[in-house]
Amino acid sequence: MDFMVFQYPMITVQACLDGILLGILFALIAYGMALQWGVMNIINIAQGDLVILGGYIAYFMYLYGIHPAWGVIVSPIIMYFVGVGIYKLVINKVVDRDLFISILATFGISILFMQLMNFAFGADVVLANSGYGTTFLFDSAVVLPNSKIFSAFVSIVFAIGLVIYMKKSKLGRAIRATAQNARAAKILGVDTEKVYAATFGLNAALCGVAGALISITFTIHPYMGLPYTIRSFMIVIVAGLGNLPGVAMSGMGLGVFEEFADYILGTEFRIGSVFLLLVLILVYRRFKLSRKREYLK
Amino acid sequence: MNKNVILYATILIFGLAAPFVFPAFKVQLSILCVLIVLATTWNIQGGEMGYNTFGNILFYGLGMYLCASVQVGMFFPLAEWTESGGEKTFVHTPTQFFQGMAAGLVVAAVVPTIVAGLIGYAILGLRGHYFAICTLGLGVAAGEISGGIEIIGAGQGFTTPPFPNVGGLEARGEFFYFLSFGALVLTFIAVRAIYSTRFRLILNAIRDNEDKAEAMGIETMKYKIIGWMVSAFFCGLAGGIMGGLVGYIDSTDVAFDGREMGVFMVLMAILGGKGTLWGPVIGATVFHIFKEGFWTFFLGWQYVALGVLIVVIVIYFPEGIMGWLREKYPERFGEVVDEADRKAQVELK
Numbered sequence: 001m002d003f004m005v006f007q008y009p010m011i012t013v014q015a016c017l018d019g020i021l022l023g024i025l026f027a028l029i030a031y032g033m034a035l036q037w038g039v040m041n042i043i044n045i046a047q048g049d050l051v052i053l054g055g056y057i058a059y060f061m062y063l064y065g066i067h068p069a070w071g072v073i074v075s076p077i078i079m080y081f082v083g084v085g086i087y088k089l090v091i092n093k094v095v096d097r098d099l100f101i102s103i104l105a106t107f108g109i110s111i112l113f114m115q116l117m118n119f120a121f122g123a124d125v126v127l128a129n130s131g132y133g134t135t136f137l138f139d140s141a142v143v144l145p146n147s148k149i150f151s152a153f154v155s156i157v158f159a160i161g162l163v164i165y166m167k168k169s170k171l172g173r174a175i176r177a178t179a180q181n182a183r184a185a186k187i188l189g190v191d192t193e194k195v196y197a198a199t200f201g202l203n204a205a206l207c208g209v210a211g212a213l214i215s216i217t218f219t220i221h222p223y224m225g226l227p228y229t230i231r232s233f234m235i236v237i238v239a240g241l242g243n244l245p246g247v248a249m250s251g252m253g254l255g256v257f258e259e260f261a262d263y264i265l266g267t268e269f270r271i272g273s274v275f276l277l278l279v280l281i282l283v284y285r286r287f288k289l290s291r292k293r294e295y296l297k
Numbered sequence: 298m299n300k301n302v303i304l305y306a307t308i309l310i311f312g313l314a315a316p317f318v319f320p321a322f323k324v325q326l327s328i329l330c331v332l333i334v335l336a337t338t339w340n341i342q343g344g345e346m347g348y349n350t351f352g353n354i355l356f357y358g359l360g361m362y363l364c365a366s367v368q369v370g371m372f373f374p375l376a377e378w379t380e381s382g383g384e385k386t387f388v389h390t391p392t393q394f395f396q397g398m399a400a401g402l403v404v405a406a407v408v409p410t411i412v413a414g415l416i417g418y419a420i421l422g423l424r425g426h427y428f429a430i431c432t433l434g435l436g437v438a439a440g441e442i443s444g445g446i447e448i449i450g451a452g453q454g455f456t457t458p459p460f461p462n463v464g465g466l467e468a469r470g471e472f473f474y475f476l477s478f479g480a481l482v483l484t485f486i487a488v489r490a491i492y493s494t495r496f497r498l499i500l501n502a503i504r505d506n507e508d509k510a511e512a513m514g515i516e517t518m519k520y521k522i523i524g525w526m527v528s529a530f531f532c533g534l535a536g537g538i539m540g541g542l543v544g545y546i547d548s549t550d551v552a553f554d555g556r557e558m559g560v561f562m563v564l565m566a567i568l569g570g571k572g573t574l575w576g577p578v579i580g581a582t583v584f585h586i587f588k589e590g591f592w593t594f595f596l597g598w599q600y601v602a603l604g605v606l607i608v609v610i611v612i613y614f615p616e617g618i619m620g621w622l623r624e625k626y627p628e629r630f631g632e633v634v635d636e637a638d639r640k641a642q643v644e645l646k
Contacts, residue, residue, distance in 0.1 A: 043426055093612045099426045100349040104563065105611045111556065112604025119597075226437065233430055272441030278434040279420075286422040 014142045015259040021144075023255025024152040025210055025217075027248045028159055029228055030235035032206035038241045039179040039199045040095050045106040046086075048228030049113040050204050054079050054211025055220035056121050062128035062215075069130060071212035072154055076205035083204025087197045095196060110225060117222040130216040151213035158209050162202070163244065175199055227271050234278045237285070309482070316474045323470035327542055329585045330477035334484045334535040335558065336565035336577035338528040341488065343563065344571035345497060346524055347504030348421065352432025353532050354559035355439050356413060358552035360405035360533030361540035362449055365457040367404045368397035368541075379450040391461035398541065405537030406530050413529035417522035424507070433555065440553030455546040473542045480538055484531045485578075491527065492574055500524055501572075556600075560607065568610055570619025579618050 033047055044050075057078055058071025090109060094102040132146035166172035177185040178195045186192050214220060235254055239246030254274075261273040316323045335357065342348045369378045373387040381387075389397065416435075423431050449455050460469040491497060499520045502510040511517050536552070546552050553559075561584070569580020587606075592599050614621075622629070 043430065090608055090612065097615075100429055101611055101615060103349075103426060103429055104567075105608050107560065108604045108607030108611065110604075111560070111600055111607065114556075115598075115600035115604065119601075230430075230434055230437070237427075266445070268445040269442065272438050272445065275434040275438035275441060279431055279438065282423055282427055282431045282434075283419040286419065290422055 010142060011263065015263055016256055017142065017144060018148070019256030019259035020252045021148040021152045021255070022258065023252035024155045024248070025213055025251075026228075026231050026235060026254055027251025028155040028206060029210045030232035030239075030247050030251055031159060031162070031244070032203035032210075033229075033232040034236045034239075034241055034247060035175075035206075036199055036203045037236060039175055040091070040196055041099065042091065042095065042102045043099065043106070043233065044203070045103060045229055046110040046113060046225070047203075047207060047232055048225030048230075049110045049117070050079060050083070050207035050225075051211040051214065051228050052220050052222065052225045053082065053113060053117060054208035055215035056117060056211070057208065058212035058215040059121075059126055059128045059220065067130070068128035068212070068216045069150070071128070071215065072209055075208035075212040077208075079208030079211075080201040080205040083201040083207075084197050086204070087200040091200055092193065092196065110229075114222055114225060121222065123222060125219045125221045126215075127219045128215045145217065147217045151217045154209070154213060158206070159244075159248070162206070171195070171198055175202075227274060230275060230278055234274075234281060238281060312478050312482075315478075316471050320467070320470075323474050324542070325585075325589060327470075327474045327477040328539075329582065330474075330481040331535045331539050331542075332561065332565060332585055333481055333578050333581040334477075334531055335562040336569065336581040337484055337488055338531045338535075339562040340566045340571060340573075340577045341491075341500070341524050341528050343566055344573070344576070345492075345500040345504060346521065348424075348521070349429045349563070350432045351429060351555060351559055351563070352420070352435045353528055353562060354436045354553055354555050355432075356409035356529040356532035357536035357539070357558060358436075358439060358443070358548075358554075359409045359412065360536030361546055361552045362443065362455070363408055363533070364398070364401035364405035364537030365455055365540050365546055366449060367401040368394070368458055371397050371400060376448050379448060379455055389458045389461060394458055394461045397458065402534060402537045406534040409529040409533035409536075410526045413525045414522060417525045418518065421518065421521045421525060436553055436555045436559055440549040440555065443553065444548035450546070450548075454548075454551075457540050457544050457546060459544065473538065477535075477538050477542070480531070480534050483534075487527070487531070489574060496520065496523075504572075557603075560603070564607060564610060566617075567615065568617055570617030570621075570623075573619040576617055576619040583618070 029047065029051055033044065036042055036044060054071075054075045057075040058068045061071050061074060062068040086109060090105055091102070094105050130147045130150070132150060135144045135146055135149065136142070137144065166176060174185070174190045174195050175198065177188070177190055178192050178199075182192050185195075211220070231254060235247055235250045238250040238253075254277075257277065258270060258274060262270050265273060315326055319326070335353070339350070339353055342350045342353070366375060368389075369375055369387075372389065372393050378387060420428070420431060420435070443449060460472070499510070499515055499517075502513070502515065503517050503521065507517055540546050540552070543551055565581040565584045566577045567580070568584055569578065570576030588599075591602050595602060616624070
């Protein structure tokens with residue numbers, strides 16, 4: 001146990017800032033998950049692996065001498081087609097089936113991706129160096145890498161862009177209509193099959209952006225996918241489907257929680273505490289609802 | 298009934314003779330027994346009760362750690378044992394080994410049962426995919442946290458006591474084979490006994506419509522918890538045996554191995570057919586044969602194959618082998634089929 005957090009207030013500030021910047025990234029991933037959950041009623045366990053794959057795209061650009069920040073543009077374009085491909089191969093066969101079938105199918109995709117990435121990119125922990133330098137605040141008591149600020153900024157831009165796109169564009173309206181009532185949308189001439197493919201593609205593209213940002217701010221590794229899935233699931237269930245400010249807030253809250261868990265419990269319990277928090281949140285909500293004789297659904 | 302007796306006798310004789318008929322496959326056969334136990338117990342939740350859990354791996358891993366810890370801790374200081382790692386400073390005498398194993402297996406079975414009872418009330422109140430994700434989180438959290446605890450080896454793993462030097466390698470294989478076969482027989486008898494009572498009907502009622510079952514006056518939560526405790530008991534037992542068999546426990550790769558064992562048990566039950574007594578047994582056997590073939594010939598690509606296999610089974614074969622047989626030979630399952638109705642259905646297709 002390390003109580004430095006309470007003795008040195010600057011560490012608290014550091015952890016909060018780190019957590020908020022990290023949480024904005026989580027919120028971006030969770031936004032993608034909420035999108036496909038709301039529209040297609042699918043929980044994608046492979047979400048985190050799509051993030052990591054997006055990260056590797058940026059990392060490879062860095063290896064070939066292109067600045068990894070360009071990955072923010074390139075990675076979503078590639079990931080969009082990856083997402084549509086996954087949809088055409090697997091997801092369209094499970095979309096109207098039992099939810100557990102889709103969980104298991106995407107779990108299979110997750111294992112497949114994990115291993116293919118392990119073969120293709122090796123099992124090393126890598127990061128793409130952006131060379132952005134660091135910012136020092138409060139007499140160097142708080143150290144913020146500029147890449148984190150950059151990634152939070154880009155995430156916000158993409159999230160706002162997507163919200164506007166969903167409101168204004170034709171496809172966005174079609175997606176929202178399908179989410180409300182797929183059958184009615186079909187009757188009114190919306191090609192739901194196309195909408196589903198586009199939704200999954202958009203989600204993958206968001207994962208691509210987030211992955212590229214993670215590869216320049218943190219590290220990526222083929223087996224690091226599942227925690228991102230769990231984090232985004234957690235953010236969505238705390239915020240509720242279709243509650244975008246809630247997603248942003250709970251994303252940041254999770255980021256701050258993680259930074260403090262890291263300081264107080266130690267780094268080896270960081271991932272474990274995230275998973276335990278998920279269990280605790282679900283159990284808490286279960287007891288809260290059971291007072292009204294309801295249950296989570 | 299008579300046919301059943303012959304069937305069970307054949308299987309029992311085959312099971313008892315197997316290590317002597319195929320001496321080279323003793324370890325594989327032991328693992329098969331453990332896999333069948335896991336698939337059968339998963340089926341109590343996933344198949345009969347409709348609660349698709351990824352969390353039974355928690356009890357399996359818990360049993361594994363507990364069995365090994367008790368086996369060591371009864372005679373030697375546990376912390377020094379794990380610190381010494383692979384180099385053995387303490388050696389179990391044969392008596393100590395078997396005593397430790399017996400006590401360890403009892404603890405490995407009982408403690409997970411209690412844990413299941415304690416967390417059952419909280420976790421089993423969740424439904425559908427929330428339950429699935431929550432149990433997935435539980436399994437991974439257990440793996441991550443046990444990987445940070447020093448006394449059971451933390452990240453570097455825990456070496457279980459080596460088999461004492463009586464009878465050499467042959468005796469070790471036979472010991473673990475009969476242990477796991479015994480666990481299998483015990484599980485099968487217990488599950489079969491449970492399935493022949495009202496308990497199974499209650500579980501099926503929960504699967505089909507839990508609210509209605511509750512409205513009919515069934516205390517669903519009680520039965521859900523009991524079902525989970527039965528699963529936990531046998532999962533813990535299987536874990537304890539597997540720990541001794543493998544000889545080395547790692548928190549995320551052996552004990553709380555959600556990526557392998559945790560998915561295997563789901564997959565085997567689905568492959569064989571959910572909600573049947575024999576489905577998981579058949580599924581586990583087919584899966585294990587396939588897996589061993591694949592693991593040997595395509596070394597390195599096994600997880601790729603596993604991922605593809607999950608997707609293919611789930612999408613194209615969700616009813617499993619028993620479901621397929623049931624559709625093909627409904628008479629054998631005691632279903633009355635109207636010939637005219639069947640013809641009409643064929644024409645419709």
